[in-house]
Amino acid sequence: MKQLPIPPVSTALKDREEVAERLLRVSLRRSFDPERDVDWDAPFVAGKWFWPPELVSLYDTPIWREMDEERRQRLAQVESGALASIGIWFEVVVMQLLLRHIYDRPVTSGHVRYALTEIADECRHSTMFARFLAKSGTPVYPISPFTQNLTRVFKSCSTTACSLIFTLLCEEVIDWMQRLTFPDERVQPLVREVTRIHVVEEARHVHYAREELRRQMAEAGRWELRLTRTVTGELGRAFARSFVNPEVYPGCGIDRQRALAQSRASEHRREVLRRSARRLVVFLEDVGAFDPRARRLWCAAGLR
Template sequence: MVAPTAPGDRSSREEFAQRLLKGSAKLSYAPIVDIDWDAPLDPDKFFLPPEVVTLYGTPEWDAMTRAQQIELSRQELVNILSAGIWFENILNQALLRDLMHKNPTASATHYALTELGDETRHMVMFGKTIARIGGIPVRPKLVQRMFINALPLAFRGSVLWSAALVGEEIFDALQRQIMEDPDLQPIVQRLMRIHVTEEARHIQFARDGLRKMVPTMPRYRKVLLANVHGLGGPFYRMLFTLPIQYHRAGLDGADMRRVARQNPHFHAMCVTSFASLSAFFAEVGLMGRLGRRWWRRAGFL
């Protein structure tokens, strides 16, 4: 993996992109062959660590059998992987549109194309994992898919990198908690290791882009960017507690969503997942008052 960029890093965008390209050449994966898709699933192992499941620590969780807890972890993993597929779709569309305006000979362009390749492989990896564990993808409704397809029109420059960080860093923080759990299905551990390794480069590319853009950004744009990312808070709160995942596990969807949203363990997980990104936004001057309020009200601060 590539070392994180420090606040004092003065390398140019091109130099930084060249470092990432070298890192990609040394360590990248092809999930089709790098994951053993025929390996059996262990019926007594979780698909997410219990501590990451939204109902963990509640009386409702304690009343469930281990088999029921494992099934809920399976459904919540399917929900997370489904969301990952749709977000990678948005990011890929936005990157392609942005590249239409870039120099095709530049190293930064070449790394953006490398990231596109990584993300398409991740979509395949997520889809194959959902199928392998016997899940049904959680698909957005038609009107939501129309909105998703429109988002890349607005994602360019600093907005693109800010959106990429909101979409990637929270999942990345969760995956780092997940992948070391010995009680986890091996296929899930392998998936998380691959994704964390390659997403580390994507996150640093986005961070470097913002770090270099903010000092010369017009004030109105900086104020807008420092607050609009706060919409990620209520979005993630909604995403992590979708009723369908509880319903598919044989529970009352609306009731369990309420329980999860009041669960202090779930709130602590949300705070942990946002901590690194929150610190970065504050460091580069992109944590506005309204944005902070939205993240706090959603339970991420």
């Protein structure tokens, strides 16, 4: 896994309307309709992976070395389905957070128009993931009831800054993995096409969220900064726990507790998570979203 250099983070605040108008122009040029732009009728290719093996949670663990190629590919297939499941949940939460963000803003502004455009993107992504799940035949692994109910409170009460950090955490970690997936010729063509579409459209979502978070942090008072830093730490811990549903292991005939222990102890897995979050960590440090406790929680979660 080649690690690309991280460009320096700009500290200048950009005009909100200029950012939105530029993103609207890009959206007009580079948007997809998965119902028409993905070949859903094409059969899966025998022997191809559903997810790069290096990104599978048990890669290079003792369990992985005990498995034959067929079982490894099955685990990769089930984990790709689990990621699609959590992706739909995430997109639904983001859409609600965006609607809260623009609820009392000028409806004719470019900033609001772009948020509505992004919501339309996320709707298509959700239906795309759902269709992939149906075609792949993998089980649907819902988020845990505890996380589901905790998020119900979060999406109703969070500040804009906390909402944007949640958005960026989920988008940037998965985006890093998908950027390794869609060019990988070992991977199923359908998976490559789904991840390519998601990467192209999420790039502008990330830009929108980063610019708005920079503005929110620059304008925040002392209490809001303290709250944001506290929530940042908790989001890292919750994300790491939810990223791979532990039920994928018994679903593949693997002992759940043994698999969890080996995945959490895997230095390779921790390196994957660190790399996937590296750009985001640099950005969040730059805008002041970390305090010492948040850094410790992200380190414990393997994200830094």
